[in-house]
Amino acid sequence: MKILGIVRKHSVAFFTGIVFAVVCFIGINTAMEPTSNSEFCGGQCHEMKAAYRSWELSPHGANKYGLRVECINCHLPPKDEFFRHIIAKAYDGGKDVFKHYFIGDYDIEKARTKVLEHFPNKRCMHCHKSLLTKSGSSAARKAHMEVLNPSDEYEFRCVECHEDVAHERENKLFSS
Ligand code: HEC
Ligand code: HEC
Ligand code: HEC
Numbered sequence: 781m782k783i784l785g786i787v788r789k790h791s792v793a794f795f796t797g798i799v800f801a802v803v804c805f806i807g808i809n810t811a812m813e814p815t816s817n818s819e820f821c822g823g824q825c826h827e828m829k830a831a832y833r834s835w836e837l838s839p840h841g842a843n844k845y846g847l848r849v850e851c852i853n854c855h856l857p858p859k860d861e862f863f864r865h866i867i868a869k870a871y872d873g874g875k876d877v878f879k880h881y882f883i884g885d886y887d888i889e890k891a892r893t894k895v896l897e898h899f900p901n902k903r904c905m906h907c908h909k910s911l912l913t914k915s916g917s918s919a920a921r922k923a924h925m926e927v928l929n930p931s932d933e934y935e936f937r938c939v940e941c942h943e944d945v946a947h948e949r950e951n952k953l954f955s956s
Contacts, residue, residue, distance in 0.1 A: 808866060815873070821851040827876075827886040834947035841948075849907070854899075854946060858906055896939050901927070904938040 787794050814820060818841075821831030831851075835841040840849040856872070857864040879886070911924040927936045931943075944950065 803842075804934045812866070812869070815869075816850070816852050818848070818850045818852075821855075825880050827880065830888055831947060836950070837948040837951045838944070838946050839948075840946045848889075849946075853907075854903060855895075858903075896943065899937065899939045901938050904942075 793913070804850065818832070818835070822828045822835065835851070840854075842848070851877075852859075852869070856868050859865050912921065914920075916924075923936075923941060930936060
């Protein structure tokens with residue numbers, strides 16, 4: 781077979797390539813682990829303090845089921861889209877570090893608006909798949925019917941109604 785012939789002829793390069801790919805893969809995953817938890821994302825610089833504290837008080841940071849939804853579950857494409865995930869992670873991380881050292885003043889309201897404008901429904905629905913089959917209130921059913929069957933003119937977005945669901949900024953315990 782032609783392919784086998786090529787592999788045999790270039791076997792050193794071929795196996796070096798495989799070893800290199802495996803090492804890179806392990807390296808990326810090792811570097812991903814400690815930089816992916818919420819303490820790292822929220823605890824490293826003062827700009828993130830408000831986000832971290834308000835998340836801790838929100839139903840995604842703490843709830844009766846003992847489940848925690850980590851920062852990266854919402855702010856990055858899901859991990860099963862591996863390459864999109866690491867590229868977005870590297871880009872966002874780099875941008876945050878750059879802004880921290882070279883831009884200075886951080887405007888929370890501006891950042892909030894930016895996130896709200898771009899937050900994709902798909903990311904919420906990654907976890908909340910069965911919105912209509914849940915025995916929620918009728919108000920929720922009606923609202924979600926409209927979300928899941930959008931009219932041509934307008935598509936509702938989850939965060940328009942659930943703005944504070946991830947960062948509980950109104951809580952009395954919260955002070956930035
Ligand atoms: C359930 C999804 C979700 C989770 C989990 C989540 N966020 Fe957010 N985040 C949002 C949404 C939606 C907004 C915009 C609304 C707002 O800011 O209240 C936002 C806004 C932000 C902002 C911009 C406003 C600000 O406070 O500076 C930052 C930074 C941020 N999040 C960081 C984090 C960090 C750090 C964590 C983990 C400790 C986290 N987020 C967890 C969805 C999420
Ligand atoms: C990684 C999974 C995950 C993602 C992503 C996620 N959620 Fe959640 N969400 C949960 C879990 C877990 C709970 C807590 C258990 C529960 O109440 O069902 C929760 C709870 C909620 C609740 C109930 C809050 C309450 O007061 O009881 C709402 C509303 C909600 N999420 C909306 C959203 C919206 C809107 C987004 C996108 C901005 C989102 N979620 C993203 C997993 C997720
Ligand atoms: C037009 C407003 C509106 C939009 C848009 C919306 N919701 Fe809701 N949602 C509600 C209302 C109202 C409730 C009920 C609130 C309550 O009972 O406290 C609710 C409740 C929920 C709950 C709690 C469980 C339940 O079913 O009662 C979850 C989870 C949730 N929404 C997720 C989402 C997700 C994910 C999206 C985007 C795909 C979304 N919502 C878009 C209005 C909306």
